[in-house]
Amino acid sequence: MEFLQANLVPILITVLVIVVAAVLLGRKQGKKEEVITDPFERLRHALGKTRGGLLDGIRRALGGGELSEGVIDSLEEILLQADIGVSVTDKLLAGLKEAYKKGELKSQDQVLEFLKGRLVEQLGGEHPKLNENPDGPTVILVCGVNGAGKTTSIAKLTKHLAEQGKRVLLCASDTFRAAAVEQLRTWAERLDVEIVLGQQNQDPAAVAHDAHEKAVAKGFDVLIVDTAGRLHTEKNLMRELEKIARVGKKHIESSPHEVLLVIDATTGQNGVRQAAAFSQSIPLTGLFLAKLDGTAKGGIVVVIREELGIPVKFVGLGEKPEDIAPFDAEKFVSALFA
Ligand SMILES: Nc1nc2c(ncn2[C@@H]2O[C@H](COP(=O)(O)OP(=O)(O)OP(=O)(O)O)[C@@H](O)[C@H]2O)c(=O)[nH]1
Numbered sequence: 001m002e003f004l005q006a007n008l009v010p011i012l013i014t015v016l017v018i019v020v021a022a023v024l025l026g027r028k029q030g031k032k033e034e035v036i037t038d039p040f041e042r043l044r045h046a047l048g049k050t051r052g053g054l055l056d057g058i059r060r061a062l063g064g065g066e067l068s069e070g071v072i073d074s075l076e077e078i079l080l081q082a083d084i085g086v087s088v089t090d091k092l093l094a095g096l097k098e099a100y101k102k103g104e105l106k107s108q109d110q111v112l113e114f115l116k117g118r119l120v121e122q123l124g125g126e127h128p129k130l131n132e133n134p135d136g137p138t139v140i141l142v143c144g145v146n147g148a149g150k151t152t153s154i155a156k157l158t159k160h161l162a163e164q165g166k167r168v169l170l171c172a173s174d175t176f177r178a179a180a181v182e183q184l185r186t187w188a189e190r191l192d193v194e195i196v197l198g199q200q201n202q203d204p205a206a207v208a209h210d211a212h213e214k215a216v217a218k219g220f221d222v223l224i225v226d227t228a229g230r231l232h233t234e235k236n237l238m239r240e241l242e243k244i245a246r247v248g249k250k251h252i253e254s255s256p257h258e259v260l261l262v263i264d265a266t267t268g269q270n271g272v273r274q275a276a277a278f279s280q281s282i283p284l285t286g287l288f289l290a291k292l293d294g295t296a297k298g299g300i301v302v303v304i305r306e307e308l309g310i311p312v313k314f315v316g317l318g319e320k321p322e323d324i325a326p327f328d329a330e331k332f333v334s335a336l337f338a
């Protein structure tokens with residue numbers, strides 16, 4: 001009793017703090033995460049960081065004042081910061097100056113429209129589709145460096161293709177880590193698709209072989225093969241990847257129809273170098289640019305088009321399976337400037 005009387009104030013304060021914390025936590029948990037259903041809005045939202053630097057920077061540089069060659073020059077740093085690359089930035093600035101001298105650019109809006117048009121041109125107006133096998137299962141081999149986002153991107157692709165009515169089979173050829181197999185198995189369960197699992201340390205090519213056999217036997221539309229992360233400098237691992245790519249030909253002669261390299265957009269120009277190096281070992285048919293939502297360097301898409309000539313087929317916009325967009329140059333640029 002004496003103890004209670006002596007410590008009444010601290011006890012009351014502690015109880016009050018606990019109650020307030022519990023109420024706040026309850027509110028937070030009850031609060032629904034914002035779900036963006038419109039695909040363009042989702043893209044726009046994911047490009048927020050890049051747009052923040054690029055569009056806001058351009059607007060600030062242009063200000064409300066007169067356009068001049070000096071003002072145009074001041075755009076250089078902003079374009080470079082968005083990772084649009086030196087060569088394309090030079091072209092854009094030269095184009096802007098030419099149009100300015102001809103008297104075609106007077107307002108801020110005209111400058112923005114000019115840049116949008118040139119960027120779409122630079123991206124070749126691309127809207128590349130996945131290659132399809134008309135004679136059986138389409139095989140998509142997914143590769144990339146450690147942690148690029150391969151397995152998550154496979155979950156997104158699976159959902160995207162399943163929504164188009166395709167029956168998808170997954171193959172867990174990343175047999176180095178039990179956790180990697182488990183990660184893909186969990187996605188397969190969540191997305192309600194079948195999976196061919198490898199045992200830990202089993203030859204990844206053998207697992208891919210079994211998956212091809214099953215895809216043909218059971219008439220799947222698409223087989224997606226997950227592989228372990230690797231660096232292009234690891235010769236043995238690159239040879240292993242070539243073997244995984246080769247092994248399915250016994251069951252599906254034209255396999256793989258897609259070799260998608262997943263690049264982490266947050267690594268900027270480094271990702272471009274990875275892609276160039278990977279493509280020397282294995283012919284890449286497309287890129288999946290993951291984590292666009294996590295970077296202000298979304299302009300990397302333009303550099304990839306300029307330097308590699310390998311089409312970006314999909315972009316990753318977050319960690320959920322619906323956070324995917326097939327790449328479309330016009331929509332991409334619109335979302336960047338909207
Ligand atoms: N914000 C964001 N995070 C992503 C995206 N794609 C993947 N991630 C996250 O990146 C991390 C690595 O993703 P994984 O799919 O495991 O990458 P991985 O290439 O399969 O990794 P390894 O198999 O270990 O080489 C995870 O935390 C993912 O949630 C994306 O588009 N946006």
Ligand SMILES: [Mg+2]
Nearest residue numbers: 150151174180
């Ligand atoms: Mg993985």
